[in-house]
Amino acid sequence: MSWRKDQGRAERGYHHGNLKEALLQAALDLISKKGPAGFTFADAARMAGVSPAAPYRHFRDRDELIASIAQRGFEQFEQLLTQAWDDGRPDTVTAFERVGKAYLAFAREEPAFYSAMFESGLPVDSNSTLMAASERAFAIIRAAAERLAALAPPGTPRPPAMMMALHIWSMSHGVxxxxGRGDAARRKLPMSPEDLLEAEVLIYLRGLGFLTDRRPGAAAPADDKPAGPWGKPK
Amino acid sequence: MSWRKDQGRAERGYHHGNLKEALLQAALDLISKKGPAGFTFADAARMAGVSPAAPYRHFRDRDELIASIAQRGFEQFEQLLTQAWDDGRPDTVTAFERVGKAYLAFAREEPAFYSAMFESGLPVDSNSTLMAASERAFAIIRAAAERLAALAPPGTPRPPAMMMALHIWSMSHGVxxxxGRGDAARRKLPMSPEDLLEAEVLIYLRGLGFLTDRRPGAAAPADDKPAGPWGKPK
DNA sequence: CGGCTCATGTAAAAGCCGTTCACATGAGCT
DNA sequence: AGCTCATGTGAACGGCTTTTACATGAGCCG
Structure with missing residues (x-):
């Protein structure tokens, strides 16, 4: 993999042509390999085949590059969640669970994005467009919670959707x-992170009074002994 | 500008006397101010009034200093949780809630420790004594979960204590x-982090079948409409 | 086609940091 | 008193971030 711009096509001399994009891509590579702390501006420049000063034509400083990545991360995150939620199809609870899984999948498959978004230590509220992107992503969870809250069993108080959304978010982020990630802070778990989160959310939903038992033939779980949402640890 | 310890008291010459401790203290200060990334070895040395090379007599490198801080953090954390749990007095659920609050209090009041422990990006499993300290702290949560699980209402399946402990941990860490912290990633919340976590845990416990309504005169909540564990946002 | 301009690159340099090494100091023991 | 070893110093290397002055050449205008 030669970083040089002999990318199959014409030798591109003095000007790179698409340095900004190349830098973002390089940064993603580096962050996913060495964490957001280990990533260096100079490395990204080297990987893109330019001098260490070149990146400053595109980003005010190193933090702005990371913020750009976080920004993109939130956008992709929002897309992924939107897709997972699929407007609550086929049913609200199923879709909700899918959102939880999508959350974990994103954290695992895009560790660079995830750590830029949540673990880079940069002030989220400093950059207003970043803040907005983050809130658009959260809005998906919030909308899902809203729909779920509307399903509250009759006779029970309807839980505040915002609170539910924050709860779900904290569970997902916590797990x-x-x-979530391959080897960072790995502890021996009795189950996969996915199963752990699924059980957690199901128990939580049950605590709100939702009937979350969606197994075939479990239409009226009211009378039999409530089976736990945790299965046998597989 | 004399770097010497003209610290009010005796002129301490060539030898510092308690450099290791001074470095740890300085690092705590710096980390709490600028995050674990912003902290520099040289700064700590400067703050302790020694040359930049001196710290290497006490720590192999910067990472080892951070690991030492994380280690201490886990020890203090364990103490705090033990104290909060107080062996389940006056009753299991109350004590359990107190543990949750203690968790948040620690994250808020000792941000330097907390970020060294959970957000510094250092491999937890590389250092076995660190790993052990972390597990001793988790053991408190686990023990509390165990006691709570034993209280499962008769006739319901008893939830695995380990799973409960992991759930509680993920909620606490997520929130x-x-x-949790002052201005990092602050979002507008409808309630305090403490209340948010308390509601989350109570709903979760209810989902497991526990009667978590501990308000005076709420002895038999089985027949009245279940009041939500979320109060009015205060 | 010739020339202007400005975005985008480079080279060099300043200042910081982490880390190492040879050397200095002095505290504690014999 | 003298020895020794833990602990500190200073200088040096390489790398990173960021700034500055300068170079290049792509796109546009006449």
């Missing part, structure tokens, strides 16, 4: 950041 | 790291 993802403690147990 | 702490998303909403």
């Amino acid at each position: 993802a950041s403690l147990f | 702490a790291s998303l909403f």
Whole structure:
């Protein structure tokens, strides 16, 4: 993999042509390999085949590059969640669970994005467009919670959707950041992070009074002994 | 500008006397101010009034200093949780809630420790004594979960204590790291992180079948409409 | 086609940091 | 008193971030 711009096509001399994009891509590579702390501006420049000063034509400083990555991360995250939610199809609870899984999948498959978004230590509220992107992503969870809240069993108080959304988010982020990634902070778990989160969310939903038992033939779980949402640890 | 310890008291010459401790203290200060990434070895040395090379007599490198801080953090954390749990007094659920609050309090009041422990990006499993300290802290949560699981209402399946402990941990860590600290990643919340976590845990416990309504005169909540564990946002 | 301009690159340099090495100091023991 | 070893110093290397002055050449205008 030669970084040089002999990318199959014409030798591109003095000007790179698409340096900004190349830098973002390089940064993603580096962050996913060495964490957001280990990533260096100079390395990204080297990988893109330019001098260490070149990146400054495109980013005010190193933090702005990371912020750009976080920005993109939130956008992709929003897309992924939107897709997973699929407007609540085929049913609200199923879709909701799918969102949880998508959250974990994102954290695992895009560790660079995830750590830029949540673990880079950069002030989220400093950059207003970043903040907005983050809130658009959260809005998906919030909308899902809204739909779920509307399903509250009659006779029970309807839980505040915002609170539900925050709860779900904290569970997802907690599981993802403690147990989610390959080897960071790995502890021996009795189950996969996915199963852990699924059980957690199901128990939580049940605590709100939702009937979350969606197994075939479990239409009226009211009378039999409530089976736990945790299966046998597989 | 004399770097010497003209610290009010005796002129301490060539030898510092307690450099290791001074470095740890300085690092704590710096980390709490600028995050674990912003902290520099040289700064700590400067703050302790020694040359930049001196710290290497006490720590192999910068990472080892951070690991030492994380280690201490886990020890203090364990103490705090033990104290909060107080062996389940006056009753299991109350004590359990107190542990949750202690968790958040620690994250908020000792941000330097907390970020060294959970957000510094250092491999937890590289250092076995660090790993052990981390597990001793988790053991408190686990023990509390065990006691709670034993209280499962008769006739319901008893939830695995380990799973409960992991769930509680992920909720606490999620809330702490998303909403816990002063200005990092602050979002507008409808309630305090403490209340958010308390409601989350109570709903979760209810989902497991526990009667978590501990308000005076709420002895038999089985027949009245279940009041939500979320109060009015205060 | 010739020339202007400005975005985008480079080279060099300043200042910081982490880390190492040879050397200095002095605290504690014999 | 003298020895020794833990602990500190200073200088040096290489790398990173960031700034500055300068170079290049792509796109546009006449």
